[in-house]
Amino acid sequence: MTNVIETRGLVKRYGDLTAVDHVDIAVPQGTFFGLLGPNGAGKTTTLELIEGIREPDEGEALIFGEKVWPRNRALLPRIGVQLQASAFFERLTVAEQLRCFAELYAVPLTRIDRMIELVGLEDKRTVRTEDLSGGQKQRLSIACSLIHDPEIVFLDEPTAALDPQARRNLWDVLRAINAEGRTVVLTTHYMDEAEILCDQIAIIDRGKILTTDTPRNLITGLGAAYRILLSEGAVSEEEANRLPGVESASLDNGTLALTTHEPSPVLTALAERDALHGLQVTSATLEDVFLTLTGREYRA
């Protein structure tokens, strides 16, 4: 697969602070790519450098092999950008905002209805953007970034400040966008979001990319132990300790927790003893990956 986005040694400094510190990223076509990191890690600045709205101090960003800086008007119709803030024209309705963007990109106005449908704002067509909820604004802003059917979509913290229900609705929209074959680049500080949505994740902290891989590889790469949780009494603590593969077992607050690096034989043994009732298996999460990489607890 060809890389549609590539950065080479991107650096952006603000005074003494190096917001983006020699970032190299390659995003293959069709990937759902996540830029994950705590607030202030340099996610947004990195994204802005890739979108070509900021000038890098060093290095360069390429989209479809073309330089993005200075403003490359030939590239703009091929990328869609959703910004953190709700950047809308004052006092226009949902349909009017979309119409304006459709005309700015010179695409047929029939796209308006399709976009409204895609983000589920059918009953808000004639509502002014000032009167929309936070989640509705986010969805409209995504619709505006897709109006011209771009090949790459950039989303900067699209689910920030949304309630859990709205977040899940938006996830469905984002999956649909990616399923249509578009490359999606997303920044987020939510570990679960990155893990659920992204094919590839770059973990960024203090302006540096720490690692890039699939969520699965990142987690298994840790070599961290699995934890198997059972209700008390399913098997005794003693018996559990003797099961094949179990490294330790401890009873805590009515829950028996087993630790293992090989869950298969443990689970088989438990099944033989008919002890699977209420069983839970947890593995390492991206938070453990972050902890391992930085030595710090992850705080979004």
Added chain:
Amino acid sequence: MNGFMALARAQWKGFWRDKQNWFWLMAFPLMFLLLFGFLLRDAGASKNTLTQIGSVAIIDQLPPEAKTQFDNLFDVTKTTDAAAAVESVRKGDVDAAVEQRGNEVILHYSQADQVNAARVQGTLGAFVDAANVAISGKPPTFTLDAVAAEDNSLKPIQFIAPGLLGWAVAMGATFNAAMPFVTWRTNKLLRRIRLTPVRTESLVASRLLVSVAVALVQMVVFLAVGVGLFDLKLSGSWWMAIPLLVCATLAFMAIGLIAGAISRTAEAASGIANVIILPMAFLSGSFIPLDQAPPWLQTISKFLPLGQLNEGLLDTMVRGEGPGSAMMPMAALLGFAVVFGLIAARLFRWED
């Protein structure tokens, strides 16, 4: 072209949907027009008040046409109480009192109000002289015809309407450039627009189109109210006001862009715009005609864009000058537009 029209339409709709704009750029200047219009409605033909004590033959026996002329100049009340009449002159309630004893016409005036006293003395004196000439039976050898230098329809409304229109347009163009660009910078819409393939020139041109259209709407409303309500009389080349307003919009938009570029918030931009426009309106004769102002003020106004605009509007709309009289003000306004525009372009920021 698509993008240009899209931006213009979006801004045009956004503008009229904001009630603040209706108030500050339409209702507010119109309130001044109504206020000044009603206050000064009769100032052009102001009469002197005169109390007539007993019978005054020289007034009572004026021939009909002279009588009409007299009534146009004096508001006469009759009384027989001489002492009370003189007292009311002293108090300033009336400008003068007149009585006749035989062939002697006596005028009581107040030294406290020398302007009106002189005016009444002069005017009444002319009537006495005329009466003397009439009695002599000979036609007068010399006659004096005093003719106003302006169109004789030059009532206060003629000065007020163009001046206030100039102020309203200056405000509109300045605020319309300053505020949206600050708001768009803070809410990142400017960045969002920059990520579309639209040209920067289209963005500025669309703002200009909207501001010019708003200025023309202001002009139509002002003229409608002026002509309809206050009998404003437009002279021949009034339509030259249109290109004048276009040039002025360019100049004030550039000023607004500067105000917007140096402000962090829309409130600050509006404050700066006010600090520029309001004093300029006073110095440029938008509220008070400059014809009686001290020469230094008239000189200052020539160096202000609004002064040039007002001068051009007055010349073409009410002073009856030809279309050519708008050329100098237009050239000056374009000059301001270029200078301020270059500064604005230097200061312009896409991002905070």
